[in-house]
Amino acid sequence: MSTGPVFSPTQTKAFIRDPAAWYLSYVMKWRPRFIGKKELAGFLGSAFADGAAAYHNGLSDSNLDFDLPAQEVLLKKAAAVAIASVTESKEQVVRLGQSVYEDQSESWELLEKRAAEMVFKYALNMPAHFHPSNIIASELTLPNHGHCRIDLVINTDTGPTVVDFKTSLSLDAKYQAMRLREYEADWQMYHYVWAYQDYLQANCSQKAEHGNPCQTDHPVRRFAILLLVLEPKSRLPVLHPVVVDPELMQIWVQSATQVWKAMHGIRTGQPYTLDPIPWCSFNFFSKFGREDWADAIQKFHMDENLLSVSYVKEITKNA
Amino acid sequence: MPNPFNLDLATLDRLAVLLQGIPNSGKTYMGGDMLKYESQYGPVQFINVKGEDGWASAAGMGLGNIGVTVESEADVAQVAADMIRNKVHAAVLDGARPLFNAIIIGILQADKPDQRRLPDSKLDGDRSKSYWSQARFRMEENIKLLKTACKVFLATTVSAQDVHEITGEKQVAPDIYGKTGSGLVGLFDFAGYMTWTIQGPGRIRREVSFQTRSDVQTRQRLAFPIRENIVLPDGPGGWALVKAAFQKGLRKETK
Numbered sequence: 001m002s003t004g005p006v007f008s009p010t011q012t013k014a015f016i017r018d019p020a021a022w023y024l025s026y027v028m029k030w031r032p033r034f035i036g037k038k039e040l041a042g043f044l045g046s047a048f049a050d051g052a053a054a055y056h057n058g059l060s061d062s063n064l065d066f067d068l069p070a071q072e073v074l075l076k077k078a079a080a081v082a083i084a085s086v087t088e089s090k091e092q093v094v095r096l097g098q099s100v101y102e103d104q105s106e107s108w109e110l111l112e113k114r115a116a117e118m119v120f121k122y123a124l125n126m127p128a129h130f131h132p133s134n135i136i137a138s139e140l141t142l143p144n145h146g147h148c149r150i151d152l153v154i155n156t157d158t159g160p161t162v163v164d165f166k167t168s169l170s171l172d173a174k175y176q177a178m179r180l181r182e183y184e185a186d187w188q189m190y191h192y193v194w195a196y197q198d199y200l201q202a203n204c205s206q207k208a209e210h211g212n213p214c215q216t217d218h219p220v221r222r223f224a225i226l227l228l229v230l231e232p233k234s235r236l237p238v239l240h241p242v243v244v245d246p247e248l249m250q251i252w253v254q255s256a257t258q259v260w261k262a263m264h265g266i267r268t269g270q271p272y273t274l275d276p277i278p279w280c281s282f283n284f285f286s287k288f289g290r291e292d293w294a295d296a297i298q299k300f301h302m303d304e305n306l307l308s309v310s311y312v313k314e315i316t317k318n319a
Numbered sequence: 320m321p322n323p324f325n326l327d328l329a330t331l332d333r334l335a336v337l338l339q340g341i342p343n344s345g346k347t348y349m350g351g352d353m354l355k356y357e358s359q360y361g362p363v364q365f366i367n368v369k370g371e372d373g374w375a376s377a378a379g380m381g382l383g384n385i386g387v388t389v390e391s392e393a394d395v396a397q398v399a400a401d402m403i404r405n406k407v408h409a410a411v412l413d414g415a416r417p418l419f420n421a422i423i424i425g426i427l428q429a430d431k432p433d434q435r436r437l438p439d440s441k442l443d444g445d446r447s448k449s450y451w452s453q454a455r456f457r458m459e460e461n462i463k464l465l466k467t468a469c470k471v472f473l474a475t476t477v478s479a480q481d482v483h484e485i486t487g488e489k490q491v492a493p494d495i496y497g498k499t500g501s502g503l504v505g506l507f508d509f510a511g512y513m514t515w516t517i518q519g520p521g522r523i524r525r526e527v528s529f530q531t532r533s534d535v536q537t538r539q540r541l542a543f544p545i546r547e548n549i550v551l552p553d554g555p556g557g558w559a560l561v562k563a564a565f566q567k568g569l570r571k572e573t574k
Binding site: 243246304 | 333396397399400403404449452453456459460463464466467468483485486490492498501502504505506508531532536537538540
C-alpha cells in the first residue's frame with residue numbers, strides 16, 4: 001500500500017523529460033502565455049474521457065433493454081458532459097490570461113463540436129468488451145496514487161484490465177500500429193496498473209480486517225489502449241490489449257520510487273539520496289522510431305548476458 | 320510509496336524458466352518432471368503446441384489427464400483463462416517455435432495446409448516487415464500471459480546457432496526466427512541450455528547450464544549465480560536439483 005509521496009503520471013513524465021520545466025510548471029506554477037496543439041489535444045482528450053464516463057455511468061444506471069429514444073437521450077447527455085468539460089478548460093485559459101496561437105484558433109473554436117463527435121463515435125462503435133456487465137469502474141480517481149484517473153476497468157477472462165483512452169483527430173492508417181506500439185510500455189500505463197493493483201490490495205486488507213478472506217495475487221495481468229481517431233469517420237475505435245510484463249513492472253516500481261523521491265526532495269527542499277543505478281524513463285520511442293536502448297530495458301531487462309545480443313561493450317584498458 | 324527491491328529474484332514463489340537445447344536433450348522430460356514435482360502444491364497443466372507433439376517424453380510419470388493441445392492464439396488465451404480460473408500452480412509450454420509458427424500463420428490468415436507460409440517481401444511487399452514485427456509482439460504477449468497465469472511456468476524450445484550481426488560471434492539461441500528467440504530469453508527468470516553426451520552403451524549424461532556463457536544465451540536472475548552445469552539424474556528428480564540450485568542462489572552462502 002502506498003504511504004509516501006506519489007506523483008501523477010503526467011507530472012512524473014514531465015519531470016523525467018525536463019526537471020527544470022517541471023519545476024517551473026508544477027512547483028512555481030508558471031504557465032505558457034500561449035497555448036497550442038498539445039494543450040488543445042489535452043482538453044479534447046479529457047473532455048472525451050468525461051463524456052465516455054457519463055455514457056458508461058448512464059448505461060449501468062439504466063435498464064439495458066432501453067429503447068432507441070432513451071439511448072439517444074443518453075448519448076446527448078454524454079456529449080453535453082464532454083462539451084461542459086471543454087467549456088471548463090476554456091474558462092481556465094481565460095482566467096489565467098492565456099491566449100491561443102493564431103494557427104490554432106480554428107481548432108479552439110471547434111473543440112466542443114469535436115468532443116461531442118468523439119463521444120458519438122465512441123458510443124456507436126464501442127468494443128463488445130465494454131458491455132456494462134463487464135465494467136468494473138469508470139473514470140476511477142485514486143487519490144493515494146498521485147490522483148491518477150483511470151478511464152475504465154473491465155473484467156476479462158484473465159482478470160481486471162485497465163483501459164486508457166487515447167484520442168487523435170486524424171491518423172494515417174500506416175502509422176496506427178506504430179502509435180499503438182508506443183503505448184505498450186508507456187510510463188502512464190504501468191502507473192495505472194500499479195495503482196489499481198495497490199488499490200485492490202488496500203481494499204483487500206480492509207476486508208481481511210473485518211474477517212472476510214480476500215486474495216489479490218497479481219490479478220491485473222493486462223492493460224489496454226482504446227485508440228479513437230476522429231477522421232476518417234470510417235475508422236473504428238481500436239482496442240489494443242497488452243500483457244503486463246512482471247519484470248518490467250519491477251523495473252518501473254524501482255524507477256518510480258527513485259523519481260518520486262527526487263521530486264519530493266526538490267519540492268520540499270529536503271535532502272535526498274538516490275540509488276547508484278538511476279531510473280529508467282520508459283521513453284522507448286522518439287520521432288526517429290524505437291530508441292537505441294529500448295531493447296536493453298524492455299526486452300532484455302538490463303540482463304548483462306542478453307545485452308550482447310543487440311549491443312557491443314567498449315572495453316577500456318586501465319593503465 | 321512502493322517498497323524498493325532488488326531485481327534479482329528474492330523468492331521462488333513465481334518462476335518462469337525457458338529450456339533450450341537440440342532435439343532429444345531432455346527438455347520435455349524435464350518439463351514433465353517439473354509438473355510431477357510441483358503437483359504437490361496445486362493443479363498442473365501440460366500445453367502441447369500442435370506441431371511439437373513431443374508429449375510422449377513426459378508420459379508415464381503418473382501425471383494423468385493434464386494435457387491440452389493448442390494450435391492458435393485464441394486457444395492459448397482460452398487455456399490461460401482456464402488456468403487462472405482453475406488456479407493452476409505450474410504449467411509447461413511445449414514448445415515455443417511451433418507457437419510462433421501458429422501466430423504468424425494466424426497473422427497471415429494462411430491456416431489451410433496448402434496456404435501455410437512465412438511473410439515474404441515478394442508476396443507481401445512492405446507489409447512483410449510489419450507481419451514479422453506483429454508476430455514478435457504477439458509471441459511475447461502470449462508467453463507473458465501464460466507466465467502470469469500460473470506460479471511456475473516452463474517453456475521449451477529447440478536451439479540453433481545465431482551469428483551476432485555486429486561482432487560476428489556465434490552464439491546458441493532459441494531457434495525462433497531472427498531476434499525473437501533472444502527477446503524471448505529476456506521474458507524468463509531463468510534460461511537454461513540442455514545437453515547430452517553418450518557415456519557408453521545405453522548410458523547418457525544429461526546436463527543443464529544456467530551460468531553466463533559466451534557461446535549460449537542463458538539467463539539467471541540470482542543474487543548469487545549458479546556457476547556450473549547441473550548434472551541431471553537418469554530418471555526423475557532433475558527438477559528438484561534445479562530448484563535447489565535456484566534456491567541456493569537466492570541466499571548468500573555462509574561458512
